[in-house]
Amino acid sequence: MNKKYANIIIIAVSIIIAALIIIPFAIQPFEEPSGKFFRVSSHGDSRVNILLVSWLGCPIGASLSWPLYFALTHYGNVSYYQWHSDPSDVYPDTPGLIFTGFKSNAINATFIYLYNETLTGNAQNKTINGNLVDYGLSELKSSVNVSEYEIIKKYTTQEWISGSFFQSSADSVSPHHINTVLLISGPNGTYFLNGGLYSPKNISSYSDNYLLENGLNITYIRSAENEIENQIKAVE
Structure with a gap:
């Protein structure tokens, strides 16, 4: 040559x-943070409000359920059932909790699961007509207030997510769908978490019962629970 x-x-x-x-x-x-809380508004609800959006088979949602559960138990009674994430996911069978309700005199908490375990239908296993992102946004629009909807829409479908190389978080996963997010708002502002606070693989070897009894002795869960508590205090 x-x-x-x-x-x-x-x-x-x-x-x-x-x-x-x-x-x-x-x-x-120009990218938005992934895996950590960031402030999205200086305004919020008159009362502390927590909104979890996930799907039944999500390993990120499963891993996030533990620190959220322990944080919520400081404020009220949590209803749930034990579950495991999609066995075909990159983090298969991650132990987790599916929340069904929360009673508290101190704060509000709402839990929305948009899709079934395998992303083949909605949470009731009914077929979704159209793409998963549009369906998820439609469900959220009818389930949450306008400000919450606009925040989730912006940071999951419009803004680039860190490490995605010019993609939103919804577009960076396959199939494209609204991913797990956690929104915490109150009189002093609103904070948003896109994704989880630690890798699901860090708890993959534990059983649900073990985590319920000993979860706070696990560094990852304890640290994540503290982060959630800090955000609650920040918006009070």
Whole structure:
């Protein structure tokens, strides 16, 4: 090969490699955080309100259910049943809780599950006509208040999510769907969590019963529970 062309190829390859390294850092300021709380509004509800949006087979939702459960028990009584995430997911059979209700004189908590265990239908296993994102947004629009809906829509379907390379969080997963999010609002503002607070694989070896009894002795769950508690206090 001609030395001149060889040098051109080397330079071109070097530029491509450099671009692949630099671009993620260059776009990071334009991406929204994943896996940590961030403030989305200085306004909120007159009373502390917690909204969990997930789906029955979500391993992120399963992992997030434990710190949320322990945080909520400080304020009231939580109704739930034990569950495991989609066995075909990248984090299969993650132990978790599906929340069915919450009674408290101190705060409100609402739980919405948009899809079934395998993303093949809604939470009641009825076929979804159209794509999962549109269905999820339609369900949320009829289930939550306008400000909550607009926040979830913006940060799951419009804004780029960290590490997604120019994609929203809903578009960065396959099949595209509204992913697990947690919204905490109150008199002093609103905070949003897109995704989980730790990897589902960190609790994959535990049983539901063990986690119910000993979950707060596990570092990941304890740390995540503290983060949720901090956000509750921040909006009070």
